Amino acid sequence: MRSDPDATPGDITGRSVQTLAVARHSFAERIYAQLRLALMSGLYEPGSRLNIRNLAAAYQTSQTPVREAIIQLVADGALELKLGHQPRVPVLTIPGYLEIRQTRVPLERLAAELSAANMTRRAISDLQQYQRDFLRSEEDQDWKKALSANQSFHFSIYRKSNNSVLVKVIENLWLLAGPFVSNQYPLAKRLTFDVHPHDRIIDALRRGDAKAAGDSVVSDLLEGSQRILDKIKSETRRGSGRRKTSG
Structure with missing residues (x-):
């Protein structure tokens, strides 16, 4: 130098x-x-x-x-930090999660609708690859990779909205909901679909059908969140039953 x-x-x-x-x-x-x-x-x-x-x-x-x-x-708001303690991932309540979900629905619908007009062959190909990665990771029970592939799948769509403010807000909501997402795994059994929710989204985007894309993204969001809530409620009931038995 x-x-x-x-x-x-x-x-x-x-x-x-x-x-x-x-x-x-x-x-x-x-x-x-x-x-x-x-x-x-x-x-x-x-x-x-x-x-x-x-x-x-x-x-x-x-x-x-x-x-x-x-x-x-x-x-x-993604971590909690108290004096003298290590940073901690918040323990989100079910009502808190439902509020986040309620806010996500119209925003992710809008992002998918806007993206439908901007999809390219390369973008569709990327979505198909993320979906293959997602399914392979679930098959291998590699839950971390499955979660990562799912996140990549959705945000590759939302970024095609060409609305950076919208994408940032959705990112912040995913950040707040993150502590609940891992609750969808491990699944008691592998879920089966006539048509996988992600494939419905890809098909709508390939056709440039904004309404179908928005509807499919919301349907995927609600189906996934319901599985998360069902698992949490089931674990809560089991925990309550063990406490009663030990008492």
Whole structure:
């Protein structure tokens, strides 16, 4: 690197500190984006605690950029942080989840409808690949990959709306609902469909049918959320039964 002959040691030190600060901020943003995506996809269960030291080791960095990313996620409402404790994934209540779902329905319908006019052959091909990845992951019982493929499938559609504000709002809602998403797995048995909900969405988008695309996305959302709620209610009943028996 060429040196500046007119620079003083203080100038060089100042520039170095500034460069390090920018690099640290950039790294914190990357960590934030990756953790945000994991939380949106439901890869962290409700009540899970995130160990900052372990995350720093995983990202091969110091704890400072990890803390910065955590603070941003706390501000987003995706994590809880109490003094003297590790950050924790919130335990969402069923009424809270239903409020989020109620808000998601019209927004995701709108995103799908707008996207129907912008789909290309490449975009349809990408959706088909995400669907294959999703089905293969479910078959292999690799729930994390299934959740990730499902998230990629939906947001590849929503981004085609060409409405960045809409996509950001939907992302924030997925972020808040993330703690509940993992509750759809493992399934007691593999679900079977005459036509998979994702395939109905792909077909509507391929035809450019905005209404059918919106209806299919909402149907998929409601079907998936009902499975989540049924599983939570079933586990709650079992837990209540065990408490009564032990009492």
